[in-house]
Amino acid sequence: MQIDNLPDSLLIEILKRLPCQFVLRSKTVCKRWLSLVSDPFFIRCFVHHHQHDVNHSPPFTLVHQFYYWHHHVTETACRKIHAVSEHPILQTREFFLDFLPCFQHPDPWPIRIVASHGDLVVCHDNKLYSHQSKYYVCNLLTKQWRALPPIPGRHVEDDMAIGLVLYGDEYDLPMVSYKVVRILKLGSRSSHLISEIFSSDTGEWTESSLPCPPSIRRFWQFRTSAVTVNNALHWIINGNNGETVIVLDPFTGINGECRLIDPPLELKFEMAHVCLGTCREKLRMSTIKGVHPNRMLKVWELQDYENGKWLLQNRICLKEMVFVTDYQFDMLEFSTNLVLSFHPKDGDVVYLRCHNHIMKCNMRKGTLEVVTKCLGDPTFVIRTLTVFPLVHPCWPSLTA
Structure with a gap:
């Protein structure tokens, strides 16, 4: 029997057992397959089958978009982003944002990623001196996007704090429900957060x-993008008594809820180079402390979310790390050793940036692996750092 003669029910049973990347490619076989694979019923069948696969672990992608502190990004820099991915499709693809409509204009404007959660990102096309800048919610895997409507009565402000929250029953496949949150910068006399x-x-x-x-x-400033956990957004922010973590829960109460989580005592007054992220749905903080040659990588985990109790999970000296590939250099000679991100599922793995290299660090094994090189800039500082961890579900999230 030819496969074209198979009934839809049997074809579904075959296709739902394939890896996602092959099913997505099968859309190009014929109109029938495109219609079948795009049907919400098939997507639910596919997700149900793969969610019960004990060997399935969602692939992870670390997206790093470098922008210059002293001038706006160039067209080339804003179109291409660096990424380290476990996803079989994304491992072989260069990341560009030129599928967004702003690049169809004869004079494309700078654009950058400003927030992420799950496998979706929020992009902002930063048209200078314009009140028409837009936000887009995108899936970098499928290149699907949705333009958000203009914000009534507002224009874009520099260093806006942005966050993204996906929610619902398994994200209500095939479509996801989400909220994009902007927080306005306030002056010293304000007692409310808008x-x-x-x-x-x-x-x-x-x-x-x-x-x-x-x-x-008082006057405060948010650091980079939000970390989303427990359906709430978390930013590092400076306060009267050093830096801390501010939490905004857009689902609690009528207008949401705002509270603080104090960092580990060791970091209270020196969080300039601290990484805030998640691993296994728990908040983590990490930094590299000390001076050459005894620089220490430290990782804390928030064990009690409600009471803000942190536990030191890892403490390892960088000079004791071993490179697992031939590509190596003396990372200790550089002062720009920073923790970029945590692996969302593997508690032993963190990603570091050393000068112009991104490295995978396995703290349990004591190993370092150079995974990519990125743009360099002599004025590189922590505030030029934009890092977005993505976790890809068994079926990519849709935004329309």
Whole structure:
């Protein structure tokens, strides 16, 4: 029997057992397969089958977009981003953002990624001196995107704090529900935090006002993008008593809830080079401390989320690390050794940036592996760092 003669029910049973990358490619076989694979019923069958596979572990992608602190990114830099991926499709693909509509304009504007959660990212096309800048929610794997509507009465402000939260029952496949949150920079006399929230369920932006914790009632500045865990957004922020973690939960109460989590005592007043992230759905912090040649990599995990209790998980000296490939150099001679991200599932793995290299560090094995090189800049500082960890579900999230 030719495969074209198979009934849909049998074809579904065959296709749902294939890896996702082969099923996605099968859309190009014929119109029938495209219709079948795109049907929500097939997607639910596929997800149900693979979620019960004990050997399945969602692939991880680390996206790193470098931008210059002293000038706006060039067209080349803003179109291409660096990535380290476990996904079989993304391992062989260069990352570009030129599938977004702003690049169809004869004079493309700088664009950068500003937030992520799950396998989706939020991109912002930063048209200078314009009130028409837009946000896009994108899937870098499928190159699917959705343009968000303009924010009523607002224009884009520099260093805006942005976050993305995916939610729902298994993200309500095949479509996902999500919220994009912007927090406005406030002055020293403000006692409230103003957030603007876009909901994919309503297709609209709403504005909320939340009381600020007293310790941050002065001029403050958010660090990089939000870390999403427990359906809440987390940023490192400077306060009256050193830097801390601010938490915004857009689902609690009428307008949401805002609170603080103190960092480990050792980091209270020196969080300039601290990485905030998640591993196995728990918040983590990490930094590289000390001076050459005894620089130490340290990792803390938040064991008690409600009471803010941290536990030191790892402490390892960089000079004791061993390179697992022939490509190696003396990383200790560089002062820009930074922790970029945690692996979302493997608690032993963190990713480091040393000068112009991104390295995979296995703390249990004591090994280092150079995974990619990235753009260099003599004025490189922590505030030029934008890192976005993506976790790919068994079926890619749709944004439309």
